Amino acid sequence: MKEQITICGAGLVGSLLAIFLVEQGYTVRVFEKRKDPRTNSEDAGRSINLAISHRGLHALKDACTDLDIEALKLAVPMYGRAIHDVLGSVVFQAYGEATQHINSISRGALNILLIAKAEELGVQFLFSHTCVEYKQTEKKWIFKNLQGDSIATEQAEIMIGADGAFSVIRKNLLGVLNKDAKIDALDYGYKELEIYPKEGASIILKEALHIWPRERFMLIALPNTNGSYTATLFLSMQGEQSFENLKTSEEILLFFKTYFEDALQLIPDLVSQFNAHPTSRLSTIHTDDWYNDHTLLIGDAAHALVPFYGQGMNAGFEDCRILSEILKDKKSYSTWEEIFEVFFIKRKVNCDAISDLALQNFVEMRDDVADASFHIRKKIEKYLHHTLKDAFIPQYTLVSFSDAPYSEAKEVGVLHATILNEIMLLPQIVELWPTVELESEVLKIVSTYIGDVI
Numbered sequence: 001m002k003e004q005i006t007i008c009g010a011g012l013v014g015s016l017l018a019i020f021l022v023e024q025g026y027t028v029r030v031f032e033k034r035k036d037p038r039t040n041s042e043d044a045g046r047s048i049n050l051a052i053s054h055r056g057l058h059a060l061k062d063a064c065t066d067l068d069i070e071a072l073k074l075a076v077p078m079y080g081r082a083i084h085d086v087l088g089s090v091v092f093q094a095y096g097e098a099t100q101h102i103n104s105i106s107r108g109a110l111n112i113l114l115i116a117k118a119e120e121l122g123v124q125f126l127f128s129h130t131c132v133e134y135k136q137t138e139k140k141w142i143f144k145n146l147q148g149d150s151i152a153t154e155q156a157e158i159m160i161g162a163d164g165a166f167s168v169i170r171k172n173l174l175g176v177l178n179k180d181a182k183i184d185a186l187d188y189g190y191k192e193l194e195i196y197p198k199e200g201a202s203i204i205l206k207e208a209l210h211i212w213p214r215e216r217f218m219l220i221a222l223p224n225t226n227g228s229y230t231a232t233l234f235l236s237m238q239g240e241q242s243f244e245n246l247k248t249s250e251e252i253l254l255f256f257k258t259y260f261e262d263a264l265q266l267i268p269d270l271v272s273q274f275n276a277h278p279t280s281r282l283s284t285i286h287t288d289d290w291y292n293d294h295t296l297l298i299g300d301a302a303h304a305l306v307p308f309y310g311q312g313m314n315a316g317f318e319d320c321r322i323l324s325e326i327l328k329d330k331k332s333y334s335t336w337e338e339i340f341e342v343f344f345i346k347r348k349v350n351c352d353a354i355s356d357l358a359l360q361n362f363v364e365m366r367d368d369v370a371d372a373s374f375h376i377r378k379k380i381e382k383y384l385h386h387t388l389k390d391a392f393i394p395q396y397t398l399v400s401f402s403d404a405p406y407s408e409a410k411e412v413g414v415l416h417a418t419i420l421n422e423i424m425l426l427p428q429i430v431e432l433w434p435t436v437e438l439e440s441e442v443l444k445i446v447s448t449y450i451g452d453v454i
């Protein structure tokens with residue numbers, strides 16, 4: 001008989017994991033608290049679109065033939081950041097080489113693609129089933145239906161918790177261990193707003209991630225295939241400029257007029273959208289307890305991170321790919337706990353690294369990108385990569401366009417920051433870059449850190 005694996009959560013990670021597992025011959029059942037998103041258009045998640053990059057696409061490709069290609073049909077490429085200053089000027093900053101791009105994809109459409117593919121391959125989905133607890137003595141997981149009037153029990157040999165940042169599976173796992181995850185809530189909230197298309201076309205540059213950086217807060221917008229954009233305001237919950245102080249129509253309009261006037265022109269119904277859409281919080285989840293002998297956490301349930309590097313889903317998809325690779329060698333392990341331990345050792349250090357990088361990138365996005373010297377810094381970084389190739393790969397490139405471990409990308413980032421800090425001290429670097437003399441000075445500095453490159 002085929003081994004059965006139960007997954008809790010048919011979000012992005014749970015449904016992709018189901019595909020990997022059914023393709024390896026397991027019988028897979030997925031319990032999901034929402035209704036089937038293919039027949040119910042309720043808001044499938046917190047952000048309407050999100051950026052998928054190399055790691056996410058690699059996992060899709062490995063899970064099932066052409067799945068990455070099918071996903072990309074739902075996406076808009078983004079070749080760089082379009083940075084809007086407070087006067088309305090826009091500067092474009094490429095993410096990497098001219099052809100390198102990340103992709104803005106509809107969360108709901110991607111989730112539906114994955115669920116449909118998993119079901120086609122034989123995965124059984126039980127929608128409207130919320131996991132509520134684990135009865136340890138009976139070794140049973142308890143699920144309630146939407147009305148709460150019927151109960152399903154699952155005596156899962158193996159349970160994988162892909163039930164997101166507020167995971168019930170995690171709470172039960174940790175409860176048994178008398179522990180709790182550390183939840184670091186940012187004092188920031190976010191609110192999504194829609195920028196509509198103008199007669200089916202985009203109003204602003206389409207193939208870019210738009211950022212309105214304002215030091216302590218920012219607005220961003222990602223394109224959708226229909227020419228609209230999903231904008232997200234990231235702002236403190238409390239304080240002078242905060243959601244707390246944006247209550248009346250006048251306050252909301254004045255805030256946008258002061259800080260995002262060009263964006264305000266693109267959102268004619270700003271106040272009604274602002275009032276209708278929820279304000280949500282952002283958190284990082286820290287826990288070392290991802291598994292026991294029959295349970296494993298994956299995706300946000302194990303390591304939710306803030307969204308500023310666009311990597312939460314990508315990291316969760318990479319989890320699925322790595323777990324599947326370990327399972328291909330299942331004969332080398334005598335218990336599931338050993339398999340889960342190997343997975344934990346491979347992933348924990350890297351998920352910690354991307355959590356840290358995501359927090360750091362918030363400062364870069366909301367503040368640094370608005371600074372003229374930052375643009376020169378990026379240009380020098382690009383020049384160094386172009387000149388030194390693999391000897392100087394920028395951190396963003398390692399994170400978004402490669403499979404390099406996140407921990408390695410983090411280390412490289414620290415080294416490059418040190419090098420670039422020294423370079424930026426060269427006299428008149430901002431005013432004069434690039435000149436032949438400065439290029440040679442820059443290469444000399446780099447040589448002192450990474451060996452002779454001249």
Ligand SMILES: Cc1cc2nc3c(=O)[nH]c(=O)nc-3n(C[C@H](O)[C@H](O)[C@H](O)COP(=O)(O)OP(=O)(O)OC[C@H]3O[C@@H](n4cnc5c(N)ncnc54)[C@H](O)[C@@H]3O)c2cc1C
Nearest residue numbers: 009011013033051131163164299300307310311312313314
């Ligand atoms: C504003 C914002 C922007 C983001 N942008 C990006 C981006 O650009 N790129 C990127 O890679 N990542 C991004 N992310 C992160 C990304 O959304 C998450 O990392 C990703 O959704 C995690 O997927 P998941 O399947 O682990 O969890 P989730 O997407 O949270 O899915 C969990 C699923 O489990 C179900 N569930 C929960 N509890 C239960 C229960 N008790 N019983 C049964 N089912 C349950 C839920 O209904 C849901 O379907 C962003 C996040 C936010 C908040």
